[in-house]
Structure formats: C-alpha cells, structure tokens
Amino acid sequence: MKQTLVIIAHPDLASSNVNRCWFNKLNQYYDQITLHDLYSHYPSRKIDPSFEQNLIENHQNLVIQFPIYWFNCPPLLKQWLDEVMTYGWAFGSSGNKLKNKKVGLAVSAGIKEADYCESGQYKYTLEQILKPFELTMNYVQADYQPLFAIYGANNEPDYPDKITQNDIEKSADNYVIWMKKLGMLI
Template identity: 55%
Template sequence: MKTLVIVTHPSLETSVINKRWVEELTKYPEKYTVHELHKVYPDGNIDAEREQQLIESHGNLVLQFPVYWFNCPPLLKKWLDDVLAYGWAYGSNGDKLRNRKAALAVSAGIKEEDYREEGKYRYTLEQLLTPFETTFRYCHADYRSFYAYYGTETEPGENEPGAENEPPANDLDKSAQKYVSFIDHL
C-alpha cells in the first residue's frame, strides 16, 4: 500500500526544504500520496471522517512539518486532535492505527549542534518530538522515528517567521533523496 504523507506547512510555496521534499515525493505517485493540509483546509476546518478514511486507505503514515516553537504548526495539532479520535484511533474500539508504521519528517531551522543536551537549547530534537512518539504509541501504531533536516540559524528570530534558510542545492537534493529512502525503509 502507498504511504500517506501529511504535509503541514502554512506557506509551502515559499518553503525551501519542505517544498523540495514534496517535489521529490511527487515524482513517485505510485508510492506516496502527498496530502497538504493548508491547501485542503485553508479555513482550518478539518473533515475528520475524510481524513480517517484517507489514513485507512493507505499503509504507512508520515507527518511532515517544519518545527515551530519547538513543536508542530497549529493546523497539524488541530488535525491530531480532530482525526485521532476516541473509538477510531484509541479506546476500546479504536484500532485504526494499530501496527500501522508511522514516522515524522521535520525541518528544523536551528543547527543540529544546538539540539543537544549541552547545546544552546538543552534538548535534543528527539526529546522535543517525544509527544508525537507517545501519541503514536498510545494509539498502538508502530512508531518508526523521524527524519530531520537541520538549518543554519544562529540566533532566534534571525529568519522571518516561517522562513527557512536556503541550503546549497546539492545538500537539498541529497536531503530529499535521503528522505525518500527513509520512508521506503520504514
């Protein structure tokens, strides 16, 4: 079955990293369904039943997003709250994510060395993404970790809100290819 990639980026058209990843994924429509939440729900009103049916019609599930304030964009949080409902994702009859491979793909504007316990922000990206892992485990999904592209920001606020530093094209292409390989090996 195909992998469903839920892309949540409020300005994908101006994105660098997430946009490139989406471009790479769309080269393989037989393997991936790219579902852009901001495009489908510009008003923020999520059709939970439609989303649940979309998940059920796919194999693996990947949530792709830029790290915002050491978390996910608000629309993805709303999606999680609305779609992963009692009786569907968890609870006595909630088994739709059971054993489904699930993973994250995140772009982090901050340098990798700052995401260390001894780094500037004192927490690893793995630690910051723990709520997602815990959510998937709570729903009995088979959480498979995350793929990350770290940025080059040196000071908070250096970038415009939502903007990503532009890496060299070669690095970006390698990242996109590694991302596809990550998904293929879930």
C-alpha cells in the same frame, strides 16, 4: 491501496525551500504515495475528520511532514491530531485504526543540529522535543518509526548556519532512502 500517506503541514509550502523540495521529490512516487497538504486542503482551517480518517485507513503507512514551529508542530497539524485521532477510531475499546500502522515524522528544523543536544543552546535533542508524537503513536498502538530530519533550514538571509540548495536536494534523496529502509516505499 497505496503504500504511504504523507500528511504535509507547512503553512506556506510554496515559499518553503525544504518542504517544497521534499514534496516535489516524493511526488515522483505518485503511484505509491499520496501527498496531502493540510494547509491547501483546508484554507478555512475547518478539518473534515471523516475524510482524514478514511484517507489514513486507505494507506498502509503514515508520514507526518512539517517544519518545527516553536519546538512543536504548526497549529493546523495540532488541530488535525486533535480532531482526527478520536476516541473510538484511534483509541479506546474499539479504536484501533492505527494499530500496527507504521508512522514516522519528517521534519525540517531552522536551527543547526549542534543546538539540539544536551550541551547545545536548547539543551534537548529533536527526538526529545518531539517525544509527544512518539507517545501519541504508542498510545494509539501505531508502529512509531525513527525520525527523519534536516537542520539549518532557516530562510533568513543572514542566518550563519543556513543549509545550501545542494544540502536540501540531498536531504530529499535521503528522505526517499529513509522511507525505503522503513518499507514505506519500494
């Protein structure tokens, strides 16, 4: 059984500076981590819930990696949650497959961190915006972990607060450190 399953939900991973860099960094730990790219695995957007549930069951930990889309997750990830986290498997009287399993989010946000605060442009922290994920994981009795995030990942050429390639590479190293601190990676 591998240590950690990383569900990657980026609609265009090849064009993503951050998520592609993270993928490449985590791929160095192929003996401990399974990287599962939802968009490449399901180009028709037809999810196989049994396959996904089996994949989760065969890992000790789960990380869900995605870019923030309209202060939420990409659509295929929402569909994945709806179709995989089912009654009788994830919750309900006999649904306990995620019970005590460590689950964390690794997200890339296009805007700067200062905009994600009470006094910022969007008035809420990223943790507050992603609270439904925490509530979902608590509902299925998973062991929800602190969020890992990078801010300023906007790809627009004229975006004033854009992070550098060096920042992205450092974030990939920090992602690994985060996973190690949580015991999701040795």
